[in-house]
Amino acid sequence: MAVLDLDARAAKLGIDLSQVDFNSVILPPGENFGFESDDEDVYEDEEDFETGFGNIIVVDQLPVDNFKKVELIKEDGLSMPVDSDTSKTLGYCFIEFNTRQEAEKAKEKTNGYHLSKRGESDIILAVYTFDDIERLMNMNEEWEPPQTKPYVPNETMNLHTWLTDEKARDQFVVRCGPDTEVSWNDTRHLKSESVHKLQNWTESLVQWSPLGTYLVTLHKPGVAVCGGATNFKPLVHYKHPMVKLVDVSPGENYLVTYNSQTPNIPHDATQVDIKIFDVKSGRLMRGFQGSADEFSVEGYSVSWPVFKWAGGRDDRYFARLRKNTISVYETETFSLLDKRSMKVDNVVDICWSPTDYILALFVPELDDGNQPARVALVQLPSKVEIRQKNLFNVSDCKMYWQSNGDYLAVKVDRYGSKSKKSIESGFEIFRVKEKDIPVEVLELDNKKDKIIEFAWEPKGQRFAVIHGDLPRPDVSFYSMQTPGRVSKLVTLKAKQANALFWSPTGKHMIIADRLNGKLEFYNVDTLMTMATVDNFMATDIKWDPTGRYVATVVTSSVMEDGFYIWSLYGKLLYRTLKEQVFQFSWRPRPPSLLSEEKEKEVKMNLRQYVERYEEEDEDVLDLLSRQEEEKRRVMGEEWEMWINKWKKLHEEEKLQRQNLLGEEEEEEYCYETVEELIDVCEEVVSLEL
Amino acid sequence: MRPILMKGHERPLTFLRYNRDGDMLFSCAKDHTPTLWYADNGERHGTYRGHNGAVWCCDVSRDSSRLITGSADQTAKLWDVKTGTQLFSFKFSSPARSVDFAVGDKLAVITTDPFMERTSAIHVKRIAEDPQDQDGDSVLVLENPEGRKRINRAVWGPLNQTIVSGGEDAVLRIWDAETGKLLKETDKEVGHKQTITSLCKSADDSHFLTGSLDKTAKLWDMRTLTLIKTYTSGVPVNAVSMSPLLDHVVIGGGQDASAVTTTDHRAGNFEAKFYDKILQEEIGGVKGHFGPINALAFNPDGRSFSSGGEDGYVRLHHFDSDYFSIKI
Secondary structure, three states: OOHHHHHHHHHHHOOOHHHOOHHHOOOOOOOOOOOOOOOOOOOOOOOOOOOOOOOEEEEEOOOOOEOOOOOEEEEOOEEEEEEOOOOEEOOOEEEEOOOHHHHHHHHHHHOOOEEOOOOOOOEEOEEEEHHHHHHHHOOOOOOOOOOOOOOOOOHHHOOOHHHHOOOOOEEEEEEEOOEEEEEEEEOOOOEEEEEEEEEOOOOOOEEEOOOOOOEEEEOOOEEEEEEOOOOOEEEEEEEOOOOOEEEEOOOOOEEEEEEEEOOOOOOOOOEEEEEEEEOOOOOEEEEEEEEHHHHOOOOOOOOOOOOEEOOOOOOOEEEEEEOOEEEEEEOOOOEEHHHOOEEOOOOOEEEEOOOOOEEEEEEOOEHHHOEOEEEEEEEOOOOEEEEEEEEOOEEEEEEEEOOOOOEEEEEEEEEOOOOOOOEEEEEEEEEOOOOOOOEEEEEOOOOOOOEEEEEEOOOOOEEEEEEOOOOOOEEEEEEOOOOOOOEEEEEEOOOOOOEEEEOOOOOEEEEEEOOOOEEEEEEOOOOEEEEEEEOOOEEEEEEOOOOOEEEEEEOOOOOOOEEEEEEOOOOEEEEEEOOOEEEEEEOOOOOOOOOHHHHHHHHHOHHHHHHHHHHHHHHHHHHHHHHHHHHHHHHHHHHHHHHHHHHHHHHHOHHHHHHHHOOOOOOOOOOOOOOOOOOOOOOOOOOOO | OOOEEEEOOOOOEEEEEEOOOOOEEEEEEOOOOOEEEEOOOOOEEEEOOOOOOOEEEEEEOOOOOEEEEEEOOOEEEEEEOOOOOEEEEEEOOOOEEEEEEOOOOOEEEEEEOOEOOEOOEEEEEEOOOOHHHOOOOEEEEEEOOOOOOOEEEEEEOHHHOEEEEEEOOOOOEEEEOOOOOEEEEOOOOOOOOOOEEEEEEOOOOOEEEEEEOOOEEEEEEOOOOOEEEEEEOOOOEEEEEEOOOOOEEEEEEOOOHHHOOOOOOOOOOEEEEEEEOOOOOEEEEEEEEOOOEEEEEEOOOOOEEEEEEOOOEEEEEEOOHHHHHOOO
16 A cells, blocks of 8 residues: 555544554564565565455355345454445445455355356356455556566576586585585596585485586475586575485486375375476476376386486486386476377386487286287387387396497396296397397307396497306406397406496496405406406495596495595596595586587597697696605605704703613614615617617 | 414404513413513513403513503503513502503503592502512502593603603693693694594604594604694504604504494405605505404514504514615
């Protein structure tokens, strides 16, 4: 209300303003009557149209009736004004409720309600809250176009500055104890340089988005996404209380959050609540609620991520597995593709190609062998099955896509004999990008070997398999290069290994025995081991996104905790001892902007680039060694000072000591190193080139 | 270097001490019998029988004639080194923990643990020339103001004017040896953060090294109690020693077996770590013990050292020639 009206209003009500003590007026909580508060930094987008009458509704379109000469009928909160002249009701009434929420609820329920009396036409109630009417009456007749604010580029908000680091360093985030710290991996200076450190930055864990642009942090009220050049300010918040797990779509367009609630009654299913947000705006695009059974398939528990995103960076489709159905959604409308799910009986596992819109699915064996197991590749959005293969005597299978979507390997465990006692393993490998998608069958030399681990070479055509018996299984390497068959490169016998880590650029890999901490750095091109290192209790082994370095984390083993950075040849570059390291994760890099031809060009001209960088490296090394020398010199001098002081005191106390000992003190031995030049000899040696 | 393994104790080792001439090595363990070994070849000379509890510490007189030991059986005993006879037994009302002869061997400082209602205390006893004249009277008794906290080591300062003590409360203190007054104390930021387990004096009593469960060892000036150097180890430190010859410091420790939940498949991997004294950097380590290292001692000639572990073994190492030319 404008101040001018106050006087008029006061006069109408018969209140003498001079008698009113304005300071004693206490506004109801939450209401500010349209006055902006001075003390809070409150920015309101719309003008606040709240009056103090939020709990009153106006019911209009009432039938007009005759009434006795009363000004106003008031009865238990209902007041119906009557026109005193015509003795008729005016056709509307006010109903007062205790709270605004009740008023709003009543409005919702009764608005549009058909009130009909016998013989009379339908009366449809129109119900408004008092606030609605005030607002509509006070609306500005003129429409003002909104003002445009000039664009000010904000450097700190540039989300990609980390990629332009001159020294081409990578970042990583470490959570240890209550601290979360993002640092540069500076291997020239053999240390990590902190970018941003915050205590209690996140409630439980942090996660990088797939292209490395954002850092997702979890908090009680929801999830936040942080980014920016140096200070990692929270950019957008997404409301979803008590989120447990988070997934970001490959193109960083959408954020999926997961929360589950264990029920109070033990027999009820766990309730699951999943929300999908648009990353940039924070808008909730779609929510999925239900019991845990709806999000998993019989016999398997809910595995995260529940929604699998289709290949490529468009984020166009995502799919979910349900009993006998695969639901594929598209992100334009966030509804089911073609408005229906795909019915696939007994489907157990689905897996998207990392680059194309091809979905691989697996249906296990049924009816005791009468209906064989099946692996199929479905093209989307057409939903056409482009390839399928029946597999016989299968007990279980697992699908592995190669990172470029070129190949799909399906590990098949078969029953060796009819009695289903022994298990044999093999691979069916689909050459997805070739015409008709040929399938090749690969059997291990020893069919009965258990397959422990499988890994495709990223961006390459090779894969590695660990098979055999623990603790010393064999490791074999195969190549898909020759079309038509899978050729074996080598089998390394009796290796202490239980995990494989390919470098993200291919070519190098680490054969690891986790927990015992034995890491073997292996070059697959030359088929030679480069180094074997010992890192006891290393729980995490992670390549950096460029494939130059490996980080190993020794988490909470009380002895020598911290993280270690190694070169790809297996040399320990540096280590940082930190207590209670909970998480270590490299910041992913977006794919290169260079085209394939350009990359080839750079590779050919590598020599020229190498020279320049080598010079820089040498300079830094020089600087470091000079600094080190300086430090040692200073320390040495300081120590000399102490020694001299002590020697002096020792001398002074000599007499007293002799008295105590009661004898002549012998000279303590003194050792001197003497360098003697024995012989100098010059010899010319011819170099053989 | 090939170590000489000496298995004579059935229980974990607690302390090792060489005599001044460097030809004898005394070992104390939880099995009640301190043992004497030849320091050059590790041959056992004999044992001292008489204690009824774990022996925590020992010291030998300058002329190697007398040995004093402190034990959990609430006594500290004086022995004749050559014959092994017990010369005297000092009785206390709680376990004796640390013993140290003064310069001239006429006095000894003995600490006792807190026990029931008794607080921890530092006792100074007179040692008589003639064992017949020995009595159990205390010259001075210092009741630790902290009371409930155990004192792990107490040693004499230069010229017997002061006593330096350190223990479970992680604070090092210098006491006046005549009056018993507290002269100096380390402050919280600079000092250790957890129990001080071990203490080693330099050959000329000018500085000393302390080891603590906070995974560090620190070097201090003995007269002013100023922190000079800090050495960080990845494991809790149980024992420390300084080389009398080169500027090296040895630190030994390890996580106690009862505190570890996974077994270390690499048996024999508890190591004694060598650090450069001045640069504070690790230069190497000697592996071999099957359990945490509890005791370390350097031979006064600096050419060999020995380590005792939780596994009951004493390992004696004579250095190779390349040890003496180590450069970082």
